[in-house]
Amino acid sequence: MVELIATTAFGLESVVKQEVKDLGYTITEVEDGRVHFQGDAGAIARANLWLRCADRVLLTVGTFKAVTFDELFEKTRVLPWEAYIPKDGAFPAAKISSVKSQLFSKSDGQRIVKKAVAVRLGQAYGLEKLPETGDAYPIFIKLLKDKVTLAINTSGEGLNKRGYRAHGNGAPLKETMAAALVKLSRWRPDRFFLDPLCGSGTIVIEAAMIGRRQAPGMHRHFDAEAWPIVGQTAWDQAREEAEDVLSRSPKFRVLGSDIDPAALKQARINAKFAGVTDFTAFQKLPVEQVRTHRRYGVIVTNPPYGVRLSDKADVAKLTREMGQVFRAMPDWSYFILSGYEDFERDFGQKATKNRKLYNSMIKTYFYQYYGPLPPRKGRRAAVAGERETTNEK
Structure with a gap:
């Protein structure tokens, strides 16, 4: 089982929660802008293909409390990043938010998480320098009231990027x-x-x-399509399901x-x-x-x-x-x-x-x-x- 987060615009949490439930997955928590749920690795493929109202699907790596940057480094370093990111994987600290937390410097937070993940992966793979020449595993960092959530973005571009809107008016609705x-x-x-x-x-x-009943993600690519932890079979099955119900x-x-x-x-x-x-x-x-x-x-x-x-x-x-x-x-x-x-x-x-x-x-x-x-x-x-x-x- 994996822990996943469907991020969403504020006010749409209940809509996304129902979408996740309709896919058959267990909701573990709902908070502002996020719906947490559990599923197998195939849930990464199905959630990305089918969630209409969510912004992204994140794979949770760990949560912990941190009030100093030393704590942030050490607690990030002990997480099993090698279970998700391969030897050549690129892992930018892509996005960070900090609300009501003592660790308010976003640039420092990104730098420290990046360094801690690099140390962990270097030790796991026996490398002094990681190549980061492979597929992307962008890390999302959320700090809320000193609670840190670290996750990897499985979607790539936001789920609003269906692939059909080549043209838009002056202020298009997502x-x-x-x-x-x-x-x-x-x-x-x-x-x-x-x-x-x-x-x-x-x-x-x-x-x-x-x-x-058209899956909104039928005509686009997702970062996690290249990830070994999901596998091509899960993506093929999810797309076949989408074709069958259309x-x-x-x-x-x-x-x-x-x-x-x-x-x-x-x-x-x-x-x-x-x-x-x-x-x-x-x-x-x-x-x-x-x-x-x-x-x-x-x-x-x-x-x-x-x-x-x-x-x-x-x-x-x-x-x-x-x-x-x-x-x-x-x-x-x-x-x-x-x-x-x-x-x-x-x-x-x-x-x-x-x-x-x-x-x-x-x-x-x-x-x-x-x-x-x-x-x-x-x-x-x-x-x-x-x-x-x-x-x-």
């Missing part, structure tokens, strides 16, 4: 956050789905991937609209790269013109809110327009991520509930407006070929 918004909406493919401010299409694409029949269609033709062009290209073209449709349409006779649909959107795009007057106007348009669809549910402080006032309706989320370090709220569920007998898939315009007369 893929992991977009997937989390869809998950929190509890949308299912038997209900209509719309993002009326879709930009380059990230929310729509993530919904399509969820709807067709739904290829276009029995639903998720919709996106926007007023920016360049962004819509990017959205279509991104959907093609993601392999979900048959499950998505995009059209040019101002939000104030959104109309539909469809019932019991779901809107998930991330409009501009004045932090990096637009000014406050534009954001207030857009928020009022959204409120008017969305309330004209009384049996729809709508979910809006916004950092605009007067959102509920200008939207004209208090949310059923809201959730604080950090979108790339920007504090936002996910405003959730729940409409009625469709009658059980009326639930059906939104099949391709039906009229898909969002401004039906």
Whole structure:
């Protein structure tokens, strides 16, 4: 068994916890920004392929208390690094965080951990100097209230790097956050789905991937694919599993609209790269013109809110327009991520509930407006070929 950590944006811990449980692994601890769990070596492959809302998967090497740099060195040195890092492995101290700890100098912490690991590996392999010419084993260091956690990054680039977003708009939403918004909406493919401010299409694409049970990591590489402790067989089995559960029949269609033709062009290209073209449709349409006779649909959107795009007057106007348009669809549910402080006032309706989320370090709220569920007998898939315009007369 190995100890793993799924890191995540603050506010999404419960979403990632459920994803880990759905994969069949045992949760051992949940803390701010981290979900700890246990699994076999194959869990490294499956977690990287399947976790939609986590940022990275880390392999825990050890935890201990340290209040001096001497303690940090000695307790790092006695950990079994050779069980994970081979003779030629590269092991940069890639990332460090220190919160409410006496060891607050990040550069010193990185240097000391690097040195301690080098001493341990040098002794284990009988080498005075380690070549570090092989595959990467980046070390993550976390110090919280003098507790040190040392782990190795199995993912490489963040899990938001799905491999499909060659193009993005001015302030794109991370893929992991977009997937989390869809998950929190509890949308299912038997209900209509719309993002009326879709930009380059990230929310729509993530919904399509969820709807067709497409593993988000299917089309990318992970650092741990080259690691002997995981093995090629585990990766092959994980990818075969992902292929086996993938739904290829276009029995639903998720919709996106926007007023920016360049962004819509990017959205279509991104959907093609993601392999979900048959499950998505995009059209040019101002939000104030959104109309539909469809019932019991779901809107998930991330409009501009004045932090990096637009000014406050534009954001207030857009928020009022959204409120008017969305309330004209009384049996729809709508979910809006916004950092605009007067959102509920200008939207004209208090949310059923809201959730604080950090979108790339920007504090936002996910405003959730729940409409009625469709009658059980009326639930059906939104099949391709039906009229898909969002401004039906």
